[in-house]
Amino acid sequence: MFDFTPNPTFGPLQNPDLKVPTAAMDAQPETIIVGAVIDAISEQRLPAGAKLGEQALSVLFNCNRANVRRALAALEAKHVVELRPNRGAFVAAPSADEAREIFQARRAIERTIARQAVKRIDADGIARLKASIAAENLARSRRDKPAELRSSQNFHMLLAELAGNRVLQRFLAELTMRSTLILGMYAREGHSCAHCDDHTGIVDALIARDEALVLDLTDRHLRRLEAELDFERPVAVTVSLKDQIFGS
Template structure:
């Protein structure tokens, strides 16, 4: 009988030892914890930016843990990170709350934004490409559509993202991260102090700024950006007209 050819030998990998398996699991656990913590941080930040979480809202640890199917320890880590970012206030014996920025903090946030974004726009004028202009035009169309259909969360996110896109086009990740933090805090400030500020007006100012960037006109771009941020700040009620209880409760006339 003809002999059947033997199957080629294959190298067998030794089964991982118990110690090796334990070590791999130990390395994977911190990575999973970090990912879960960041998911919670991102979700809360997005809810604040899109005006689904109001200043002063209590952030119950157990509810968040149940929602994300994680331990309260990971929720606490996320809340601590948000506290460092000034988006959450931790109060002893009371828990965590969405922050309520004061008037002085609001003014300081916009002052820092004006300094950072003016330098950002000035630099961007020197390096922006035609492809990036096209990307900004597409974003402006999305902004306009959200404004027209009165999509409040959508337009809020898009109007804030416009400034983030500019920062990323400069190519400086540190600047982009700083601006991300400032924009999140600006969203909280708007929630507390915003009057009848028109999203449509802000969108039109974005269009004018992109026009200046397309012309590579740094002076005009900086001037338009400064006016835009001042208009946003001006439309916040940072100068309350009533200063005491007697004045607040006294009948009109």
């Protein structure tokens, strides 16, 4: 009757790391699920359009469906998943238009953050930023894509933390997460990822407290990221076994 055969669309979620999301585990199943799904998306283990079945999640996280439903409602409010009535929950698949708006919003917010960061940067902050870049380089040399993505996002979130505004921090967290989703959907074949050097340049400009340069580099960095997208090529958003075997 009910023999939960590992759902192929869920392979990534079985990563043991998942049950210990970045947010401290406060024993509330809803929070754990939300954190785990966000982490999985941030590291591109969960692709856009992936189905998040209620039973699958309740088995994975050892909780009842009521908690799963609450988690999915919260994720929908954060624009992380889309809830289609009587169909279920799916990882959000931003359209080309949404993608452009998300990147535009990112530039606006990261500029503000950069301006604050220049004012408030200190030795400790510099050290943490450099450590983040080092971690990113290490991950890339090891061809560990999830770790690389995590580090790259971490760099931007560190800047937001240094800016000292938790509201903007949260907004940026949403935008970086959705950016990862967008890159997964629209990234060109073999996109360079050369933007890593950009981070080093930004830190140098921060050390020099050159506001104009920091703003310019931040803006260019984000535009370069967006330029790597290809909205022409149609993207598969529905991840089903059939699509995975026979392609789009």
